[in-house]
Amino acid sequence: MPNALNLDGIALTTEQGQWRRAAEQVARDVLAPHAADVDRYGEFPHEGITAVREAKLLGLMVPESLGGPGGSIVTGMLVTEALAKGCASTAMCYAMHQSTVPLICSLVDDDQAERFVDPILSGEWLGAFAMSEPGSGNRIWHMDSHAVEEDGGFLIDSFKSFATSSGHADFYLVPVRANADVGPTDLSLFVIDGKDEHIEPKGVWDGMGLRGNSSRPVHFNGCRVPREHRLGEPTAGFSFMMAYALPIYLVGLSACYLGIAQAAFDAAVAHVKGRIHSDTGRSLATVETVQRYVGEMKVRIDQARAAVLRVAQMSDNATVLFDEFRESELLDEIVRENPDDPYFVELAALKVMAAETAVAVSHMAIQVCGGVAYRRGHVTERCYRDARAGSLMAPSDDTLKVIMGNQLLGTPQPWA
C-alpha cells in the first residue's frame, strides 16, 4: 500500500535525499544482483565496492573544510542502510570504511589531508579499521601491540584478530600503543598503505554470514611506517576514536543491521503475496498467522529505524561538541574522564537493539516463508546468517550490556 500521507515527520535535506537515492540505485542495480554469489562463494564484493567508489560514497563524510561534501552521521546511516538492503557484506565493508573517515579527518594536517583524504574523496581508497587483538578480544579499548620508534618513522608489529576488507583495503587505520611503556589506552593511530608487503592477511574468511566482507585476521608484520603516517598526538588515539570513530562505527553497524532486517522483511512480504496454495486457492498473505508476523516485523523495524535516526542525530550533535573540545585542545582529557558518559551508553544500546532486531526479524521472515526459506540461498536465510554477526561484532552485545549496566548502576567499568 503506497503512503497516502507523509506522516514520518522526518524531513531529509535535499542532499540527504540525493545520497540515499544514489545508494539505493547502487544497491538495486549492482549489490542485490551479486549478493547471492558473494554469499555463496564467500567472495569479496568487488563489483559492489566498485559501484560504491563510482557513486562517490566513500568520500561522503569528508567535511567541507577538507573539500568534501560534509555528510553527517544521519546521512551516513541512510546510505549504509540502503546498501545493506542490497548486500550486507558490501554494506559492512562500507560501514567499516566510513568508521575511519571522520577520525582521519579530525586529525590530519594539511600534508596528511592531501595524502590520505584526497584519495578517499576521489573514491580511490577504501579503508579498513584494524582494531581487535587476540589478547583482549572484543574488548577493543585495550591494545597489547605497540609502535617502536625508529629512524624516520615507526615499526609496527601488530596482529589484529578481525579486520573487515582484510587483504582488499587500500589503507588500514591501525591503533596500537604509542610505545612499549605506556598503558593499553595510550594509543597512536597509524595509516598503513594497503600495498605494504608486510601486511599479511591470514587464511580465508569463511563466516556463517557476512561471507563476502573478508573479516580475516591480519598481521602487520614489521611494517615500517613513515612518521607522517601517524595521526595526531602520540597517545591521544583512544580519545579521538571514542569521539570520532565509535559513534559512526556503532551507528553504521546499526544501520547495516537495520538494512538486513528490512531486506528480510521485503523478501518475506514478496514471498507470502506470491505464494498461492492450491488447496485454498489463496495466497499465504491471507493467513492470519502470517499477517501477525508481518505486523510484528514492521513494528520491530520501525522501532529500530526510529532509534537509529535518533542516535545518529544525537551523534551529529555530539560531534559539534567534540569539535569544540578538540579545537580547545581539551578533547583527550574530557573523553578520558568520561568514557562511560550516557551518550556512549546510548550508542551501545543502539547497536544491541539493532542487532537483536535483525535476528528477530529475519527469524520471523524465515518462519512466514516456510521450508523454501530454509534452503541455502534464500534471501531471508542469508539475512538470518548475516544478522547473527551483529551480537558478536566487537564490542559484543554482552560486553556492551555489561558496560551499560555498570554505567546505570554506578559500578566500575571493565577498563577501570
Added chain:
Amino acid sequence: MLTEGPAAQFTDLKECLDDFQQRFNTNERVRKLVKNWDRQVMVEATDTGAIYTMYVEDAEMRRIEEGRSEGDDEYLVHLQATNETLMEIFSGNYNPSTALLDGMLSVFSNERDKVKLEACAMVIWGL
C-alpha cells in the same frame, strides 16, 4: 528562592551568577574553551523580569552588570527562563542542554555559541 537543592544556598539570581563567575574564572579548561570567544551572555528571568549581562572578554568573565547587554547583537547570547530555572542552571543543578530539551530554557544565539555554552557547563560541572 529555592527551598532545596544546591541553588538553595543563594538568596537571589545575582548571588548565584557571582558564584558562577568565580567558578568560570578559576577553571582552566573553561578559559581554554572561551579563548577568542568574547561575548555578552544576557540572562533574563521571565517571571521576575530580572536581567543581568555577563561580559566574557579575553578568556575571562570580566563583570556582571544588571540590565540588558549594550554590546553588538552579533556577540550576544540571550538566555531566557524562570528565575528558579536559571538559578538551578547556574548553580550546576540542572544541565542546560536538558533544560533546553525540557522546554524550560530558551537560548537566542547562533548554533556555535550554544555549543560553546554546553561545553562550558560540561567542564565546570561535569554534566
